[in-house]
Amino acid sequence: MENAFSDRITDVPKSFIREILKVTLDPSIISFAGGLPNRLFFPVKALQKAAYEVFEEEGGDLLQYANSEGYLGLRQFIADRYRQQEGLEIAVEDILITTGSQQGLDLLGKTFLNEGDDLIIEEPGYLGAIQAFAMYRPRFHPVPVSEGGMDLAALGKVLGERRPKLLYTVTNFQNPSGISYSDANRRAVADLVRNSSCLIIQDDPYGDLRFSGTRKVTFKQLLPANTVLLGSFSKTVAPALRLGWLVAPPPVMDKLIIAKQAADLHTNSLAQRILYRYLCDNDLDAHIATIIRQYGKQKNAMIAAIEQYFPASVQHTNPEGGMFLWVSLPAGVSSMTLFEAAIRKKVAFVPGTPFYVDRKDSNTFRLNFSCSEEPTIKEGIKRLGESIRELY
Amino acid sequence: MENAFSDRITDVPKSFIREILKVTLDPSIISFAGGLPNRLFFPVKALQKAAYEVFEEEGGDLLQYANSEGYLGLRQFIADRYRQQEGLEIAVEDILITTGSQQGLDLLGKTFLNEGDDLIIEEPGYLGAIQAFAMYRPRFHPVPVSEGGMDLAALGKVLGERRPKLLYTVTNFQNPSGISYSDANRRAVADLVRNSSCLIIQDDPYGDLRFSGTRKVTFKQLLPANTVLLGSFSKTVAPALRLGWLVAPPPVMDKLIIAKQAADLHTNSLAQRILYRYLCDNDLDAHIATIIRQYGKQKNAMIAAIEQYFPASVQHTNPEGGMFLWVSLPAGVSSMTLFEAAIRKKVAFVPGTPFYVDRKDSNTFRLNFSCSEEPTIKEGIKRLGESIRELY
Numbered sequence: 001m002e003n004a005f006s007d008r009i010t011d012v013p014k015s016f017i018r019e020i021l022k023v024t025l026d027p028s029i030i031s032f033a034g035g036l037p038n039r040l041f042f043p044v045k046a047l048q049k050a051a052y053e054v055f056e057e058e059g060g061d062l063l064q065y066a067n068s069e070g071y072l073g074l075r076q077f078i079a080d081r082y083r084q085q086e087g088l089e090i091a092v093e094d095i096l097i098t099t100g101s102q103q104g105l106d107l108l109g110k111t112f113l114n115e116g117d118d119l120i121i122e123e124p125g126y127l128g129a130i131q132a133f134a135m136y137r138p139r140f141h142p143v144p145v146s147e148g149g150m151d152l153a154a155l156g157k158v159l160g161e162r163r164p165k166l167l168y169t170v171t172n173f174q175n176p177s178g179i180s181y182s183d184a185n186r187r188a189v190a191d192l193v194r195n196s197s198c199l200i201i202q203d204d205p206y207g208d209l210r211f212s213g214t215r216k217v218t219f220k221q222l223l224p225a226n227t228v229l230l231g232s233f234s235k236t237v238a239p240a241l242r243l244g245w246l247v248a249p250p251p252v253m254d255k256l257i258i259a260k261q262a263a264d265l266h267t268n269s270l271a272q273r274i275l276y277r278y279l280c281d282n283d284l285d286a287h288i289a290t291i292i293r294q295y296g297k298q299k300n301a302m303i304a305a306i307e308q309y310f311p312a313s314v315q316h317t318n319p320e321g322g323m324f325l326w327v328s329l330p331a332g333v334s335s336m337t338l339f340e341a342a343i344r345k346k347v348a349f350v351p352g353t354p355f356y357v358d359r360k361d362s363n364t365f366r367l368n369f370s371c372s373e374e375p376t377i378k379e380g381i382k383r384l385g386e387s388i389r390e391l392y
Numbered sequence: 393m394e395n396a397f398s399d400r401i402t403d404v405p406k407s408f409i410r411e412i413l414k415v416t417l418d419p420s421i422i423s424f425a426g427g428l429p430n431r432l433f434f435p436v437k438a439l440q441k442a443a444y445e446v447f448e449e450e451g452g453d454l455l456q457y458a459n460s461e462g463y464l465g466l467r468q469f470i471a472d473r474y475r476q477q478e479g480l481e482i483a484v485e486d487i488l489i490t491t492g493s494q495q496g497l498d499l500l501g502k503t504f505l506n507e508g509d510d511l512i513i514e515e516p517g518y519l520g521a522i523q524a525f526a527m528y529r530p531r532f533h534p535v536p537v538s539e540g541g542m543d544l545a546a547l548g549k550v551l552g553e554r555r556p557k558l559l560y561t562v563t564n565f566q567n568p569s570g571i572s573y574s575d576a577n578r579r580a581v582a583d584l585v586r587n588s589s590c591l592i593i594q595d596d597p598y599g600d601l602r603f604s605g606t607r608k609v610t611f612k613q614l615l616p617a618n619t620v621l622l623g624s625f626s627k628t629v630a631p632a633l634r635l636g637w638l639v640a641p642p643p644v645m646d647k648l649i650i651a652k653q654a655a656d657l658h659t660n661s662l663a664q665r666i667l668y669r670y671l672c673d674n675d676l677d678a679h680i681a682t683i684i685r686q687y688g689k690q691k692n693a694m695i696a697a698i699e700q701y702f703p704a705s706v707q708h709t710n711p712e713g714g715m716f717l718w719v720s721l722p723a724g725v726s727s728m729t730l731f732e733a734a735i736r737k738k739v740a741f742v743p744g745t746p747f748y749v750d751r752k753d754s755n756t757f758r759l760n761f762s763c764s765e766e767p768t769i770k771e772g773i774k775r776l777g778e779s780i781r782e783l784y
Binding site for chain 1: 396397398399400401404427428429431432434436437439440443444447448451452453454455456457458490491492494495498502503504505506507509520523524526527528557589591626630631632633634647650651653654655656657658659660661662663666
C-alpha cells in the first residue's frame with residue numbers, strides 16, 4: 001500500500017504535536033503544551049439560546065445546502081467589524097467563510113502553490129501553516145522573527161534572490177512565539193514587498209486578544225491589493241464552531257471559491273447562523289474584554305514565575321496578547337531533552353522543533369498560558385525551572 | 393495576478409452548474425436542475441431539541457477543539473449501522489468524520505494522487521468528484537456506465553493498459569444518471585480490479601434512499617482491503633450539518649488524518665454532537681422511510697409524464713432510488729441548445745456536459761425529482777417535452 005500514496009503525503013511526518021499531546025493527556029501533568037482557548041469563556045448559554053432561536057425562526061431553510069461564499073449576515077458582520085476596529089473598508093464580496101482559518105491556509109496553498117514555488121514563512125512559524133502549505137510541496141524560505149518583528153535583511157535577501165509567491169505572517173502575538181511586529185517593522189516589510197509579485201498572508205487569529213500596548217498598522221492598510229487576511233472566531237467565541245474567514249481581492253476570490261467548492265462545498269451553515277445570531281444578540285467586545293482580563297493575568301503570572309524560577313541565562317518573550325510565550329535556552333541546550341526531563345516532573349510544553357521547517361532539535365520551546373490558573377502556572381514553571389537547572 | 397495562480401486552479405473552469413443554478417433562481421422557473429434533498433423532510437424540531445440538550449448537558453466541553461478523527465459516539469453509530477444494514481464489520485478506528493463527503497473526496501485526492509496518476513471515473517460521473525480530483529491533476533479515464541452498471545470491456549482495457557490508483561464509483565442511484573450496478577456487474581468489476589493495485593472508492597450518499605428493488609452486494613464485501621467507503625448524512629438528515637464519513641483500512645487512515653489536520657483540523661464538533669443526539673433519540677429508518685415514500689411517488693410522476701410528453705426517441709433511466717434520472721436525446725441533439733429553449737418556457741435542468749471530463753456538448757441531461765411536487769413535475773415535463781419537439 002505504501003507505494004500507492006502521493007508524494008506530498010509520504011513526505012509529511014506524523015504530527016509531532018499530536019504525539020506530544022498524547023503524553024500530556026495524563027491528568028496529573030501540568031500542561032503548557034496545548035494551544036486551546038480557555039473553555040471557561042465559551043458562551044455556552046448564549047450560543048444555546050442562539051441555536052434554539054435560529055431553528056425556531058428559520059425552519060427547513062436553516063438545514064438546506066447553502067452557498068459556498070458563506071452566510072451573508074455573518075460576512076456583513078465581519079466587514080462592519082473591520083471598519084469599526086481597523087478603519088478598513090472591506091466589501092462583503094471579498095469575504096469567504098472557511099471551515100476554521102486552517103481551511104483558509106489549505107485553500108491558499110491550493111490556489112497559489114505549484115510544486116517548488118517559493119514561499120516565505122516566519123521562523124519560528126505556525127505549525128498548522130507549515131502543514132497546510134507542505135501539502136503543495138513549495139520551497140520554504142524561513143525568515144527569522146523576534147521581538148519587534150521580521151528580520152529585514154533576511155527578508156530582503158529572499159525577495160532579491162527568489163520570486164516568492166506568498167509571505168505568511170502572524171503579526172500579532174504570533175503562534176508560537178507571542179511576538180508582535182512593531183509599526184516600523186510592518187512598514188519596512190511592506191516596503192520590501194511592495195515591488196515584488198509576493199502576496200502577504202496576514203493571519204490574525206489572536207489580534208483581538210490584546211492585553212497591553214496599542215493596535216498596530218496592518219499589511220491590508222499598507223499594501224491592500226497584495227494582502228490576504230485570515231481571521232477566526234475560534235479564539236474569541238468557540239473553536240468547535242470551526243468558523244474562520246478569508247479576505248481576498250476579486251480575482252483571487254474567484255479562484256478560492258472554486259477551491260472551496262472542491263474542498264467541502266460550503267462551511268457548516270447551521271453553525272454560521274447560530275454564530276451570527278449570537279453576535280447580533282450579544283456584545284462581542286465585552287465578551288472579549290473578559291477573556292483578555294484573565295489571559296493577561298495568567299501571562300503576568302507566568303512571566304513572574306519564569307523570572308523567579310528560571311536561570312537568568314534563559315530568555316523569554318513578553319507578549320502583549322494572545323495565548324503563548326516563547327522560551328530560548330542557552331545555545332546548544334536541547335528542548336527535546338528538557339521535555340523528557342520535564343515530563344518526569346509532571347510538566348509539559350511543546351519543544352521548538354516543529355515550528356521550524358528544517359530542524360531536528362532546537363534550544364527553544366513554547367508555553368501556553370491561556371488554559372491554566374495562576375497557582376498552577378506558578379507550580380508548573382517552578383518544576384520546569386528545576387528541570388532546566390538539572391540539565392545545566 | 394493571473395500568472396500567480398497554481399496550474400491546478402488555472403485549469404479548472406468556473407463551475408458550470410453554479411452558473412446554471414443562477415439562471416434558475418428566478419422563482420417563476422420550474423427547476424429540475426438542483427441537487428437538493430427536499431427541505432420538507434429536514435427534522436427541524438428534533439434537531440432543535442438535540443441542540444438544546446447537548447448545550448445543556450455538555451457545557452464548555454462541547455465548544456472546545458476536538459480530535460481530528462471525529463466524535464466517537466457518531467463513529468460508533470456509523471459502525472453499528474453498517475453491521476445492521478449490510479452485515480459489515482467496520483472498526484470505529486477505521487471511520488473518519490469529514491466535512492461532508494465532498495471533503496472525503498478531497499482528502500483521498502490529496503492522499504493518493506500525484507500529477508498524471510491514472511484515475512478511473514464513471515461516465516457520466518459525479519461532478520463534485522471530478523472537481524475534487526481535478527485539483528490533483530490526475531489523468532482521468534472515463535468508463536461508461538448505463539443501466540446495470542459499468543462497461544466491463546472498457547474497464548478491463550484501462551486496467552490492462554494503465555496502472556490506475558483509484559476507481560471512483562457511485563453504485564447506487566448514481567448522480568447524475570440514477571443508474572445502479574447489478575449484483576453481477578459488481579462482482580465482475582471486483583474480479584477485474586482484484587489483481588490490480590487499484591483502490592475502489594465506493595461513494596454511497598443515496599444508498600439508503602431505495603424505493604424499489606433489493607439491496608445489492610458492495611465492493612467493501614467483495615474487496616474489503618481495496619475499498620474505501622464514503623457516506624453522508626446530507627441526504628438522510630440535513631446537508632447544512634456538513635457531516636459525512638470515510639471508511640479506510642489503517643495504513644490509509646494514518647495518511648488521511650494527516651491530510652485532514654492540514655485541511656481543517658477537525659470537522660465541526662458541535663454539529664457532530666447534535667447529530668449524534670438526534671440519532672440516539674429518533675428512529676432514522678422511520679425518518680428515511682418517509683423520505684423514500686415521497687421521492688418514490690415523485691419519481692413515478694416524472695417517469696409517467698416523460699412517457700406521456702417526450703417523443704418516443706428520447707431515452708431515460710428509471711432509478712430504484714436516489715434523487716435523479718438521466719435523459720438521452722437522439723444522437724447529435726444538443727442538450728445545451730435544449731436548455732436555452734427550455735429556459736424560455738420556464739423550465740430548467742442540468743445539461744450533461746459537466747458530468748463528462750472531456751466534452752463540450754452532449755445529447756444527455758439530468759433531471760432532479762426530489763424537490764418538486766407531483767403537479768409541478770407534470771407541468772415541467774410537459775413544457776420540456778414541447779421544447780424537445782421544437783428542436784426536432
